[in-house]
Amino acid sequence: MKTLSRTRAVMVVITLILLLSGPGIIFAGGTGEQEAKQKTEEEHIHLVFWGGLPPENGPQELVDRYNELNPNVTVEYVRYVNNDQGNVRLDTALMAGEQIDVFTSYGHPRREQRVSAGMAADITDLLKEQGVDLIRDFGPGARPNIVDGRIYSVPTIVLVRFLAVNKDMFDQAGIPLPTEWTLDEFIDVARRLTHGEGAEKVYGIIGDYNTNINLFLENKHGTDPWLNKDGDASLWTKESDFRRAYQMFYNMMYRDKSMMAWEDVLSQRLTDSAALAAAFFNGRSAMMQTGSYMLRNIKDPVQYPRGFKVGFVPFPRVDENQSQYIAPVEPHDDMMVNPRSKYKEEAVRFIVWYAKEGFDPMIRYGRLPLYQEYDKDHVAAVLAEGAEELVDPESFAANVIGVVGDTIIEPRSVPDRNVLDRIFRDESEAYYLKMIDLDTLLNRLQKQFDEVLASEK
DSSP, rough: HHHHHHHHHHHHHHHHHHHHHHHHHHHHSHHHHHHHHHHHHHHHHEEEEESOOGGGGGGGHHHHHHHHHHHHHHEEEEESSSSHHHHHHHHHHHHTTOOOOEEESHHHHHHHHHHTTTTOOOOOOHHHHHHHOHHHHHHHGGGGGEEEEEEOOOEEEEEEEEEEEEHHHHHHHOOOOSOOOOOHHHHHHHHOOOBBBBGGGGGGEEOOOOOOHHHHHHHHHHHTTTOOOOOOSOOOOTOOHHHHHHHHHHHEEEEESSSSSSSHOOOOTOOOOOHHHHHHHTSEEEEEEEEGGHHHHTTTTTTTSSSOOEEOOOOBBTTTSSOOOOOEEEEEEEEOTTTTSSSSSHHHHHHHHHHHTTOHHHHHOOOOOOTTTHHHHHHHHHTTOOOOTTBBBHHHHHHHHGTTTSOOOOOOTTTHHHHHHHHHHHHHHHHHHHOOOOOHHHHHHHHHHHHHHHHOO
């Protein structure tokens, strides 16, 4: 009986070993190949990447190239529209647990909001494993991407802001494209370029939500000119340049009528960049406040046909003799990893390749790489492809390509920035619609901004 029990025991052990080892040990040949195939399939990684650009404007070509270079990885690009509704869609998908491994946030308010809400993974150690030093590789402007010593995002582009102009209108008026000018000269040029009446009227400039006084004051005061140096109070009633800038836009709208009145901007739905671009290319204004993100439209005569060359001029100096001129150049397009991603290591590897090596398809559509080692001459050549007959080369070289190496504005970390942006927009709109006067506007901005900033102490 003892021998039988021992034999049965041995058989049980052998059976368990065979069962736990899988069919590859029992049978030779095809089953081993099947096991290898199954293992390969398990190792194949599918990354989902959400971004705000149309896939045909660079992202799809870029991910296709990455997939070719990495046969065990498939990156799928999903577009969300970079507006309030589209950003809510992205945030909802992140919170709902939908597969999103990599996503791009546009502008530091969105980035800061997602970091504080726990929607961005800490990728500090993974970047270190990839040999990335954020400040060395992407410049001092990347410093705000580091929060309490940890990195939650990688900025990938340098955003250059400028005024795009209808060069033919400037030439016909005998006005050379300025290389340096002041706010007073800007007012005069806008007045001289305004002509016509009614539906045929051409304005010196049409403003949208992106055309605000802060962008015109940054070259003197730096980013967030309304914020004091300690970051705990606003300067709306304390800095005279705010009163001057608000009064300037108001006078251009209602006295000189060289800038479209705000009620007309609202009624004609010209409050976003796409609508503003269409108006500019249709010849309704001589100037458009914009940035390098608009270059893909400037290079597209099919969607935006026009019979003139586009020139590029810098933002006017606030004061003729100000001590410094800070170029409106800043990091943008922050790449982030979903904390719920199962493939954080591969997601970071994709981001690093995207920012350092694979960026050419994005350059063709106006995204200028922030990576410090990207060859500048190569960037200029790629960016100019197909635009030779559409843009003025001298002003393009001087005021777009030529300023990329200038000191980059470092965005400041401001809690509840989206709340402050909404206050700024609503109160400015009330002033431009003549619902409140200038003193009321500045006092309201000062009071509400200080309340929000104080609540974060």
